[in-house]
Amino acid sequence: MEARTKSVEDWFSMIREGLLTLPRFQRFEAWRPNQIEGVLENMLRVPLLPIGALLILEVGDKELFHSRPISGAPEPKGMPQMNLLDGQQRMTAVWRSLTDDYDEFTVFVSLENDEQPEIEIVKRYLNKSGKRMPLWADNPPECLERHLFPVSILCPGSKGEQAMDEWTERAETSKSTDKAIMRLRQRMASYPIPFLSLPVTTEQETALDVFIKMNTSASPLKDFDIVVAQLEGAVGDSLHDMIGELHEEVPAAGDYGKIEDTALAIGALLNGKPPLKRTYLDPEFGSELAAVWDQVVLGMKRGVAFLRDEAIFNEKLLPTEVIVYLTSALWANVPIDGVDQEGRARTLIRKAIWRASFTDRYLKTATTRAFADYKAILAEITDPTTDAQADLFDEAQNPLPQPAELIRGGWPSRKDRLGRAIMAVSLYGGGYDFADGAKATAENVRFREYHHVYPRALLQDNFPDHEVNSALNCSLISWKTNRKIAAKTPKQYLEERAQDANATEDQVRHRLESHLVPYDDLVSGDFKSFVEARAERVHAAMVKLADGSLP
Known part of the structure; x- marks a missing residue:
């Protein structure tokens, strides 16, 4: 294995010409903005700090692996010279930052200290008019007021130089600022990135083994x-x-x-x-x-x-x-x-x-x-x-919970296993919406909300949170129905929903029963009796399903 070094300018030239590619099995980008900031600051400071060595597989007359370009880079027009086995995240971050290829943010350099410049990443988004916000990030004079310039004007090569000239002209920068930017351009272009290379004689199995072991120990795959x-x-x-x-x-x-x-x-x-x-x-x-x-x-x-x-x-x-x-x-x-x-x-x-x-x-x-x-x-x-x-x-090793245990099922949105199991069983009978009567389906259930059957406002002064937020006090209903329930008693909101939806008491009863909600116990006004009654219903349905006897 041979160790060598190339400057950023040389690496970028290879990427543009399609001579450096990624094996297609490489994972896609995984770096967060703070990691991008760190690597760029290491490259621009004085004295410079290392960003780590790359691992390269040299390509001969035939590639050992299918390859693809680095994200945002041109498609190769011919056979590459090298496959990048390790260092993809670093090289992708540097390439996309310097070529201004990120849609979701723009990378800036602070002009406050060109010996130890700081990187600032500004999030971008489209407003209702389709304009990319914030607007100042595309306005050189306003950027200069903030002592910032886009890192893309440091990109090695003629396009980067042209971008720098256009930006500094629009920003009307001073000579001292121009000199500072030029120093940073030279520093970036000449930054040395070392690499280890596997020769073209490397067997495919060996290259894969090296790739897996390096990535598993350093940046876990x-x-x-x-x-x-x-x-x-x-x-x-x-x-x-x-x-x-x-x-x-x-x-x-x-x-x-x-x-x-x-x-x-x-x-x-x-x-x-x-x-x-x-x-x-x-x-x-x-x-x-x-x-x-x-x-x-x-x-x-x-x-x-x-x-x-x-x-x-x-x-x-x-x-x-x-x-x-x-x-x-x-x-x-x-x-x-x-x-x-x-x-x-x-x-x-x-x-x-x-x-x-x-x-x-x-x-x-x-x-x-x-x-x-x-x-x-x-x-x-x-x-x-x-x-x-x-x-x-085996019931002895893995017993089903009794009704009293079901009462301990937590709120389903909190990834509580028992709570989610209760919610799933509660939809098995149809899960019809209380107001519009729509049956729960894979398509509409994603638009439903977790609803307290007994509203929190009625219970929170008299019952502990774990009882108020029990899965047995929960149902999945449409957001429109949920918004209209507020702090009313079950009897009140059910009567109103029935009136608004022109539904009979029998229809409302049927919709509640489809959630394994006992209607009479619900409207009686006794929360504990309601929870215990629903626990019995959920338990009965659970036993039949766990025995395979339903439907």
Whole structure:
């Protein structure tokens, strides 16, 4: 491995000519503005401070990996000379700052001290008229009043020089300011960035191994980033592209969290492995994932559809992420035309979803437990005579909560597992809106709000917060209905809603019952009796679902 150095001006020349590219498996930008500020200040101060060495893979007659340009850079017109394996975030930040390529902010340099200049990043946005705000950031005289100039006029090359001339002319800068800017331009252009290079004789597997180990120890990669590299190295396909196609084919999958993480977990289970980092770090996992990818897509499509059927419409109703990949992996193994097996699968997967939601099974070591349950449930789906039984279904090890325990379920928006499980069960019967009578669906539930069935204003002086904010005092209803409830008693606001919506008492009763809200207990005015009655209803529905006997 050879160590060398190039100036920023030389690196920029290579980027413009398409001679320096990124392997396509590299993750995308992840740096925050404060990190961009830090690296630019290191480069402009006197004495300069290092920003770290790059790792380069030299390219010969043929690239070992598919490549793409640095974000904002021109598309390569021919074969690159180098692939950037490590240092992408630094080089992208420097390139995009100096070429003014960020839409969401503009990077400025302070003129207060050109020996240790400070970087200031100003957020930009479009107002209703389509103008980019703040307006002063595009007005050189106003920038100069603030002792700021855009870092883009320090960009090496003729375009940067032209930009500097135009900006200083419009700002009507003094000679001393012009000299200070020129000193900073020269300092930036000549700033040395060292790099280590792997020769063209490097094997693909070796380059991948170096990439993964360097990124894992220095700037940690996500599991997905590692598998991207492994898969492209193994089969030549881009996992980024595969995930993009998966988004198009199963768009609803994105409602349940990061689709890439779910896909990896499904792929691990389908390959008979737990969805752990250890699995993803295995050099063979990339090719193993590619081998089962069609099953991953099919399983996710059927799994998401089943979750919607169970009224778990999105991530905010998800008690545990385990049920997404466990459900999808199980459905991937069920023959589409296998009537008996499909019916058996439907019952067993329903049991798994609701027991996973209400028990403590996956509070700890979730991935290894999910793997063990996946194998046992799959055996039951495949062979009804098997002796295998998932620990998830063992009532002694993983008991369902009793009504008194359900009362402790927290407010669902706070990612309380039991609270979210209660909310999901409460929508299973339709979750019709109190006022307009609309049934809860994946499309409209995202516009609903968490509503205190007994308004907070009626309870907060007499009951502790954990009782006021119990999941059993919550329902998901439309925002219009929620705004009109205010601090009225349930009896008052229900009568008003019925009158406004021209609904009968029976219709309102039915809508409340669809949320497992007991109408008579609600309008009686006794909050504790209402909570206890609703706990009993939720418990009865939970037991049936966790037994697979509904619908």
